[in-house]
Amino acid sequence: xxxxxxxxxxxxxxxxVLAESCRRIRHRGPDSNGFWEDPxxxxxxxxxxxxxxxxxxxxxxxxxxxxxxxxMVFNGEIYNHLDIRKQLEQSALAPSWRGHSDTETxxxxxxxxxxxxTLQAAVGMFAIALWDRASRKLVLARxxxxxxxxxxxxxxxxxxxASELKGLMPIPGFGRELNRNALASFMRHNxxxxxxxxxxxxxxxxxxxxxxxTADDARSRRMPEPRVYWxxxxxxxxxxxxxxxxxxxxxxxxxxxxxxxxxxGGQMLADVSLGAFLSGGIDSSTIVALMxxxxxxxxxxxxIGFHEKGYDEAQxxxxxAAHLGTDHTELYVTAEDALxxxxxxxxxxxxxxxxxxxxxxxxxxxxxxxxxxVALSGDGGDELFGGYSRYFRVNKWWQxxxxxxxxxxxxxxxLLSASALLPGRGxxxxxxxxxxxxxxxxxxxxxxxxxxxxxxxxxxxxxxxxEPVSAFAQAMQGSTFESMMKLDTVTxxxxxxxxxxxxxxxxxxxxxxxPLIDHRVYEFAWSLPHRYKVRGDTGKWLLRQVLxxxxxxxLVDRPKRGFAVPLAAWLRGPLREWADTLLDPARLRQEGWxxxxxILRKWREHTSGHxxxxxxxxxxxxxxxxxxxxxxxxxxxxxxxxx
Numbered sequence: 069x070x071x072x073x074x075x076x077x078x079x080x081x082x083x084x085v086l087a088e089s090c091r092r093i094r095h096r097g098p099d100s101n102g103f104w105e106d107p108x109x110x111x112x113x114x115x116x117x118x119x120x121x122x123x124x125x126x127x128x129x130x131x132x133x134x135x136x137x138x139x140m141v142f143n144g145e146i147y148n149h150l151d152i153r154k155q156l157e158q159s160a161l162a163p164s165w166r167g168h169s170d171t172e173t174x175x176x177x178x179x180x181x182x183x184x185x186t187l188q189a190a191v192g193m194f195a196i197a198l199w200d201r202a203s204r205k206l207v208l209a210r211x212x213x214x215x216x217x218x219x220x221x222x223x224x225x226x227x228x229x230a231s232e233l234k235g236l237m238p239i240p241g242f243g244r245e246l247n248r249n250a251l252a253s254f255m256r257h258n259x260x261x262x263x264x265x266x267x268x269x270x271x272x273x274x275x276x277x278x279x280x281x282t283a284d285d286a287r288s289r290r291m292p293e294p295r296v297y298w299x300x301x302x303x304x305x306x307x308x309x310x311x312x313x314x315x316x317x318x319x320x321x322x323x324x325x326x327x328x329x330x331x332x333g334g335q336m337l338a339d340v341s342l343g344a345f346l347s348g349g350i351d352s353s354t355i356v357a358l359m360x361x362x363x364x365x366x367x368x369x370x371x372i373g374f375h376e377k378g379y380d381e382a383q384x385x386x387x388x389a390a391h392l393g394t395d396h397t398e399l400y401v402t403a404e405d406a407l408x409x410x411x412x413x414x415x416x417x418x419x420x421x422x423x424x425x426x427x428x429x430x431x432x433x434x435x436x437x438x439x440x441x442v443a444l445s446g447d448g449g450d451e452l453f454g455g456y457s458r459y460f461r462v463n464k465w466w467q468x469x470x471x472x473x474x475x476x477x478x479x480x481x482x483l484l485s486a487s488a489l490l491p492g493r494g495x496x497x498x499x500x501x502x503x504x505x506x507x508x509x510x511x512x513x514x515x516x517x518x519x520x521x522x523x524x525x526x527x528x529x530x531x532x533x534x535e536p537v538s539a540f541a542q543a544m545q546g547s548t549f550e551s552m553m554k555l556d557t558v559t560x561x562x563x564x565x566x567x568x569x570x571x572x573x574x575x576x577x578x579x580x581x582x583p584l585i586d587h588r589v590y591e592f593a594w595s596l597p598h599r600y601k602v603r604g605d606t607g608k609w610l611l612r613q614v615l616x617x618x619x620x621x622x623l624v625d626r627p628k629r630g631f632a633v634p635l636a637a638w639l640r641g642p643l644r645e646w647a648d649t650l651l652d653p654a655r656l657r658q659e660g661w662x663x664x665x666x667i668l669r670k671w672r673e674h675t676s677g678h679x680x681x682x683x684x685x686x687x688x689x690x691x692x693x694x695x696x697x698x699x700x701x702x703x704x705x706x707x708x709x710x711x
Contacts, residue, residue, distance in 0.1 A: 071095075071116040071230075071235065073086055073089045073090065073114050073230040074114065075227070076206055077224070077225045077228075078110055079239070079241070082112035085238060085240065086112055087114075089239065092232075093116055093230065093232050096231055096232070099118055100116075100117045100119070100128065101114065104132075106139075106201065109199075111199060111206065113130045113140075113141045115129040118441070119340070120338050126168070126172070127167055129141050129171055133179050134175075134176065134179070137200060137202050138175055138178055139199045140174065140178075141196075141197050142171050142174060143194065143196075143216050143231050144192055144215070144216045145170060146192040147337060147586075148191040148334065149174070152186075152189055152190070153165070156173075161180060174190070177189065183198070184278070184295075188297055188298065191586065193211045193215035193581070194211045195209070195211070195216040195218035195273075196210075204282070204283050205283075209297075213276075213566070213590070214275030215585070218230075219231075219271070220271060220273060221269045221270035221291070222289045222291075223242040224240070224243075232571075233266075233267070233418045234418045243267065243269060246699075247264060248661075249264070250265060250536075251266070251526075254420050254422075254687065254691065255526040256517075256522060256524075257520075257522070258423055259422070259567065261539070261563045265419055266420060275300070275558075276299055276300065277295060278295055279294040300558050303587065303590065304557070307595040308594050311596070312592075312596060317613065320596070323592070324592065328614065329362065331584075332355060332358040335444055335583050338442050340442060341441050342442040342444075343367060343444075344356050344369050345370055345436065345446070346388060348386075348623075349384075349624065350449060350455070351448070351450070351584060351611070352445065353446070353619055355444055355445070356388070357392055357618035358583075358618075359444065360393065360618075361618065366395040367394045368397070370398075371396070372398065372399050372400070372432045374428075374633070379634055382398045384623070387623050391623060397435065399431070399435050401428075403638070404642075406633060407642055409431060412430075414694045416571045417567070417571050421571070421690060422689075423565075423568050424686050429569060429631065433578050437576040437577065444580070444581045445582055447565050448582055450607070450608070451553055451556045451557045452553070452594075453607060453609075454601040454602045455607040455608045456607070458519060459549055461519075462515065463548050463549045463552075465515075469506065472507075477508070482504065505521075516552055516555065517538075522684050522687055523687070528663065528666060529666055530663075538559070539555060547598070549602065639674060639685060640675055640677070650692035650696075651667065651685075656668075
């Protein structure tokens with residue numbers, strides 16, 4: 069795992085500028101750094117390295133292709149790079165290898181097969197910048213599911229790119245004008261969806277795409293449209309159009325175990341120590357079970373626990389680990405341990421991000437890094453196999469809503485929303501308000517968007533912010549249940565789940581890998597008839613059958629619980645003073661980003677115990693903390709520190 073950054077344009081002292089950029093993202097690659105410049109083309113590339121494969125200098129970046137035409141910086145891992153090497157070795161122009169890094173394999177592929185063919189052949193996670201010295205073109209590319217981040221855009225006269233926004237900040241002329249429309253999206257989702265970023269003029273490259281810049285593009289500050297080499301939506305639709313058929317459920321489980329075991333085995337390839345996160349749930353337990361089945365030594369596993377009732381899953385993880393025989397490490401953290409993470413979050417997530425499970429994620433990655441350099445996770449199982457409880461609720465509620473004529477449904481919704489604003493106590497008010505919003509929607513997509521929204525009308529909270537059209541605007545095709553799974557795969561998974569894990573892990577120089585979203589597993593999952601994913605009220609049905617072969621059902625069958633913290637109570641208690649400072653009415657008015665009154669009303673209702681608005685308020689608080697770090701004169705140019 070690494071960090072990359074680059075500049076194309078007339079700015080001088082590129083080596084000095086990029087040295088500071090590399091210092092800012094040093095946590096992504098503490099082992100070494102590299103710089104390469106093409107003075108005649110006014111382009112420079114830089115790289116910080118966390119060595120995972122080929123720990124020798126033969127894996128150093130920026131790397132030049134054997135033919136001398138291409139120069140590349142690359143963040144990620146290509147799990148099948150040895151297979152690609154074999155394919156290339158059979159060609160007429162068989163490469164003469166200098167080392168055994170996947171970086172060299174990619175460069176040889178680009179030289180021999182071309183850009184798109186190499187991207188389609190690669191199995192892995194990556195963010196790539198490739199400079200073609202002959203044609204003077206710059207290519208940026210991102211992996212299929214969006215595991216590795218890549219920001220790009222213009223800073224003054226320069227085309228710039230980096231793994232994190234921190235890498236762009238030292239570049240002279242980098243504009244820090246905030247994107248109010250992106251802020252509106254953030255208030256709805258508690259994350260900023262691609263291709264938006266918090267800064268005007270800077271975009272995230274969408275998953276499964278690559279973009280090519282010519283010299284004319286760079287001179288005219290043009291942003292070419294990214295080209296799609298793989299689409300999660302299209303891959304799901306194509307796979308579902310040719311469903312697999314099995315004579316027995318056992319055969320289906322055999323097939324799933326085979327494809328998933330292959331993905332897990334490929335991701336266990338490393339020249340450094342490796343382990344896995346283990347919560348004791350279906351997804352992480354399955355990954356660990358398949359790892360242990362392919363390992364001659366006990367797999368290192370990691371879990372954290374909380375003493376607060378209702379938030380501890382460490383006991384379940386410990387039971388699974390004992391059954392599988394892993395080398396298990398658990399850490400029970402106090403509220404003080406968890407709260408100590410909060411002031412560091414703006415450093416880790418250098419654009420506003422407000423999934424509160426970022427707190428335990430930071431803690432478990434920090435613990436794991438003390439023992440290993442690479443950790444596998446079980447993320448992605450809910451999106452692929454229908455595990456979220458909201459899928460069941462929305463599917464049921466939309467069917468009921470459709471039976472009520474809009475002329476009746478919408479006025480009823482408006483009445484319920486209004487009644488939820490009346491003074492008084494009761495958790496029922498939040499549920500009534502949410503039901504009111506849902507009843508006023510017209511389509512399944514709009515219904516689901518409101519269901520997963522925090523601030524349902526972001527433009528009423530963000531001054532001057534107009535929420536852009538999102539993936540939710542696309543018509544839902546097929547069943548409501550599977551449409552929600554697809555939507556989450558192209559929104560929530562890459563822009564929340566994978567961002568959360570990447571930034572928390574990279575803050576402590578830990579590489580994370582996610583076997584369940586290997587695109588071959590993804591395409592296999594979508595080729596399964598729905599009955600293999602959901603039976604009755606049980607999601608992830610076939611994935612469970614695979615797990616039961618390795619772990620007794622009694623150890624893992626329990627209601628799903630997210631990686632949660634008691635945030636509502638913390639905001640009324642130990643975080644109260646911190647939050648009061650960030651939500652100071654005079655400050656909110658002076659800064660001019662938010663309409664203070666709706667925020668302050670929710671804060672009063674929350675602190676009084678009348679309502680629980682912790683998720684809504686957490687978004688505002690994370691934005692305010694981010695402003696303190698990067699906008700209000702407190703950015704000292706530091707790197708992400710240890711916990």
